Amino acid sequence: MRRLAAAAAVAAAGLGPAVAPACAEERPSADYQAVAHPVVGRVGQTVEVELGVRNGGPAPAPAQAGHGAGTYEVIPPAGTTITAARPPRGGSRQPCVAKAAPAGPAAYVCAIGEDFPAGDLRTLSFQVRIDRKVAGAEGRVQVLDHDGGAVPDPDPANDSAPVRVEILDRDPAPASTEDPGTDGTLLIATTSGTALSAGAIAVGVSRRRQR
Numbered sequence: 001m002r003r004l005a006a007a008a009a010v011a012a013a014g015l016g017p018a019v020a021p022a023c024a025e026e027r028p029s030a031d032y033q034a035v036a037h038p039v040v041g042r043v044g045q046t047v048e049v050e051l052g053v054r055n056g057g058p059a060p061a062p063a064q065a066g067h068g069a070g071t072y073e074v075i076p077p078a079g080t081t082i083t084a085a086r087p088p089r090g091g092s093r094q095p096c097v098a099k100a101a102p103a104g105p106a107a108y109v110c111a112i113g114e115d116f117p118a119g120d121l122r123t124l125s126f127q128v129r130i131d132r133k134v135a136g137a138e139g140r141v142q143v144l145d146h147d148g149g150a151v152p153d154p155d156p157a158n159d160s161a162p163v164r165v166e167i168l169d170r171d172p173a174p175a176s177t178e179d180p181g182t183d184g185t186l187l188i189a190t191t192s193g194t195a196l197s198a199g200a201i202a203v204g205v206s207r208r209r210q211r
Helices: 002-012
Strands: 030-035 039-041 046-058 071-075 080-086 096-099 107-111 120-130 138-145 160-167 206-209
Touching: 030 138, 030 160, 039 046, 039 120, 046 071, 046 138
Parallel strands: 039 160
Antiparallel strands: 030 046, 046 120, 071 107, 071 138, 080 120, 096 107, 120 206, 138 160
């Protein structure tokens, strides 16, 4: 009994061996990574640029009811205009919504979709017209909304990536007038709910697993 009483007194005084508290196992999370490539061409040209988002893993991105796996925003560089986006062959399609801008070209918010496994790449092949040369022009791809933070993104610094412009030093070429290929694609709507009129933009989202 004396030994038991002594042990209790030592424990009460905080002099006994430390007992490590049980730690909750850390859950793996999804690393959202913005994907951007430069706009390269001559003034007057319409060029194709792949923009979107990648799940760098190690976990799949959980979908929220009504929100999917999240959204990302594409802001075109000053002096350029997004005219269309081609869906890749066999790719699923998700809508983008145009955001009115007080100055400069409109930005677009695009849905990532419901299922976003680790290693998946979700991009649109944007058709970007180079209207004029603007020194230091830079757009952006920015992840806006994802899994709600229950398991934080392990590297939020890569949620944004710049879209730069490289103007080729040649004579200006006429703007492309060919049909961007809108068959079977979804129309981009404005935030007011009306479809874009002149040069309505069709969009598609590519889903492919990184190898």
